[in-house]
Amino acid sequence: MDNAKKMLIMRHGFKSITFSAYKERLLKLFRMAADRSQLVDGRWYNQQIQYTQNDVSIIIISSRITVSKPLNKSCEEGIIRMLNRRIQINVHLKPEELLFVLLDIYGRASLHCKKGSDRIGCIRRRSRMVRRPKV
Structure with missing residues (x-):
């Protein structure tokens, strides 16, 4: 893991100690890591860093199993989508x-x-x- 990724994990870890809801922390992480320079299919942003579920669970201070459930729920609701094991976040969500x-x-x-x-x-x-x- 490179230093930039470690710093991001640490920064989000400290912010997450405020105990905001894990789903909120997960979506905030994806919004912050969105690559806004490239639009895919007119409504999706790729992620600058591709995290594993384990990485995400460490960042939002949760278990890996707790991460998979809101990921699937967010996919069903159209907030995010997974394409070739890569997460993309919806642009049009205000x-x-x-x-x-x-x-x-x-x-x-x-x-x-x-x-x-x-x-x-x-x-x-x-x-x-x-x-x-x-x-």
């Missing part, structure tokens, strides 16, 4: 749409907000109505 998808995945909001309405406001209202799981 930050608020990404937030919308993440909140729905975690069960804090649902997809019942109308398309033309203020989606962020709808998400905030719905996330307050849903009970948080007891820890």
